[in-house]
Amino acid sequence: MFGIPWAGAIALLCGVATPQSTTDAACVSCHPTVAAEWSASQHRTAFTESTFQTAHRLEPRAFCRACHAPEQNPSTREITPASALGVSCRSCHLIDGEIVSGEGTVSADAPHSVRRDPDFGGLGCARCHQFDFPDSGLRAAPLAMQSTVDEHAASRHRGRSCAECHMPADAAGRASHSFAVTRDPEALRRSVRVRARRVDEGQVVLTLVAGEVGHAVPTGDLLRRLEVGAAPARRPEMATRRYLARHFGQVRQPTGIALLDELYDDRVPADGQPREVSLKLEAGRDETIVWWVRYQRVAHHRSLDPERALVDGELELASGRLLPL
Numbered sequence: 001m002f003g004i005p006w007a008g009a010i011a012l013l014c015g016v017a018t019p020q021s022t023t024d025a026a027c028v029s030c031h032p033t034v035a036a037e038w039s040a041s042q043h044r045t046a047f048t049e050s051t052f053q054t055a056h057r058l059e060p061r062a063f064c065r066a067c068h069a070p071e072q073n074p075s076t077r078e079i080t081p082a083s084a085l086g087v088s089c090r091s092c093h094l095i096d097g098e099i100v101s102g103e104g105t106v107s108a109d110a111p112h113s114v115r116r117d118p119d120f121g122g123l124g125c126a127r128c129h130q131f132d133f134p135d136s137g138l139r140a141a142p143l144a145m146q147s148t149v150d151e152h153a154a155s156r157h158r159g160r161s162c163a164e165c166h167m168p169a170d171a172a173g174r175a176s177h178s179f180a181v182t183r184d185p186e187a188l189r190r191s192v193r194v195r196a197r198r199v200d201e202g203q204v205v206l207t208l209v210a211g212e213v214g215h216a217v218p219t220g221d222l223l224r225r226l227e228v229g230a231a232p233a234r235r236p237e238m239a240t241r242r243y244l245a246r247h248f249g250q251v252r253q254p255t256g257i258a259l260l261d262e263l264y265d266d267r268v269p270a271d272g273q274p275r276e277v278s279l280k281l282e283a284g285r286d287e288t289i290v291w292w293v294r295y296q297r298v299a300h301h302r303s304l305d306p307e308r309a310l311v312d313g314e315l316e317l318a319s320g321r322l323l324p325l
């Protein structure tokens with residue numbers, strides 16, 4: 001836990017000159033509870049964690065570093081004390097030289113000024129969680145790489161800010177900075193409701209509807225997907241699978257260049273409309289069929305064939321059995 005930036009914090013408290021790495025040291029020393037939550041979050045490890053480092057080695061662009069290591073000059077590729085801060089206190093709270101916060105707690109005794117912005121728990125996330133592909137200038141129209149904010153605007157839960165769901169009150173009643181919802185199996189399971197029916201001997205229809213979630217499922221990075229599958233109960237090797245995600249292929253642009261472009265998006269929509277998935281499999285009338293829906297984190301797509309993706313984590317959201325006809 002005493003990683004490099006913390007060493008910097010100690011240096012600051014001892015009055016040693018402040019390298020860029022210690023930009024958060026003062027915030028951390030006065031806000032220890034928030035800092036402890038943040039230091040266990042994905043924001044803290046946005047640059048150093050292995051999934052990002054693997055992707056970044058394949059595509060080592062300054063564009064990536066501007067969001068994953070906003071405290072470091074984006075021309076530097078290496079892990080430095082500043083990039084190891086990931087998305088820091090200042091990355092979120094310091095806007096135009098002022099500390100900005102939501103309207104939640106209005107503390108009279110802060111030793112620094114706090115500008116209150118009622119939209120901070122939503123718009124404060126937008127500059128990183130909604131953005132276009134860097135080559136959008138070569139396309140007929142810009143293409144979103146992540147569209148969580150647009151999806152949220154179309155969601156049944158648009159009245160709830162991002163922070164309302166992702167920063168619930170901690171034990172002290174303060175907005176939690178551990179951003180743990182997305183790693184909480186129960187919250188992930190509540191994000192989709194699934195119904196399954198057997199249409200005939202070899203056809204199963206699964207209906208997925210978004211639940212307690214404020215955007216499409218999955219949202220965010222392109223390395224997430226839902227695996228929807230079914231198989232005869234005694235012959236799992238005969239499984240049929242589909243992957244719900246944004247699907248890409250080479251498309252010739254008006255400029256004549258072929259680029260990876262979105263072909264279709266079959267994620268579970270945010271607006272509460274059902275996503276129906278029909279799976280055909282070779283099963284007899286006398287066979288029981290098992291079905292499942294899994295949330296998967298992909299380490300690397302490797303190709304356009306979804307079966308070849310390297311999956312580095314998954315969670316079963318729902319599963320069941322359909323009896324013989």
Ligand code: HEC
Binds near residue numbers: 030094102105106
């Ligand atoms: C010398 C101690 C000190 C330092 C340094 C400090 N803070 Fe604070 N800050 C406080 C205190 C005390 C409060 C008011 C009580 C509270 O909310 O914790 C406060 C309030 C806040 C709030 C408002 C909380 C609310 O009511 O919504 C935010 C946001 C905040 N600080 C962020 C920061 C950030 C970011 C930094 C670093 C750039 C920082 N603080 C540096 C002591 C400090």
Ligand code: HEC
Binds near residue numbers: 035043093174
């Ligand atoms: C990913 C963005 C993000 C990061 C990183 C972040 N904060 Fe926050 N913080 C927020 C948001 C958004 C709120 C307001 C939540 C709300 O309105 O419900 C907040 C609220 C706070 C509050 C008030 C909490 C309360 O409920 O009284 C303090 C204090 C604070 N932050 C300090 C910090 C410090 C210190 C760090 C670094 C250790 C930090 N924040 C890192 C986004 C962030």
Ligand code: HEC
Binds near residue numbers: 122125
């Ligand atoms: C300065 C840019 C920045 C801001 C501002 C920001 N984020 Fe993030 N956020 C990131 C990056 C980068 C990651 C990816 C971290 C990683 O590599 O795992 C991330 C990851 C996340 C995750 C995923 C956690 C997981 O389980 O993988 C959630 C949820 C999230 N952010 C929510 C928010 C919310 C809500 C806000 C606004 C209160 C916000 N973020 C503000 C950059 C930002």
Ligand code: HEC
Binds near residue numbers: 122129162216218
């Ligand atoms: C009604 C509650 C709710 C609201 C509002 C909400 N989210 Fe989420 N979010 C969830 C749940 C539940 C998940 C987990 C299921 C999923 O991945 O879609 C999630 C997943 C995510 C993820 C994916 C992280 C990962 O790696 O799996 C990101 C990023 C994210 N949210 C960001 C945001 C941002 C940014 C906003 C505001 C524009 C927002 N969320 C609004 C509930 C919410």
Ligand code: HEC
Binds near residue numbers: 063066
């Ligand atoms: C405008 C900000 C932004 C830019 C630019 C950006 N990212 Fe991200 N990235 C994010 C956010 C926000 C998330 C979190 C969403 C989520 O968890 O689904 C994320 C998530 C990721 C993840 C998933 C991390 C995990 O733990 O699963 C990888 C890998 C990643 N980004 C790689 C890259 C690479 C490589 C580039 C450059 C080609 C890049 N990003 C450019 C904001 C950005």
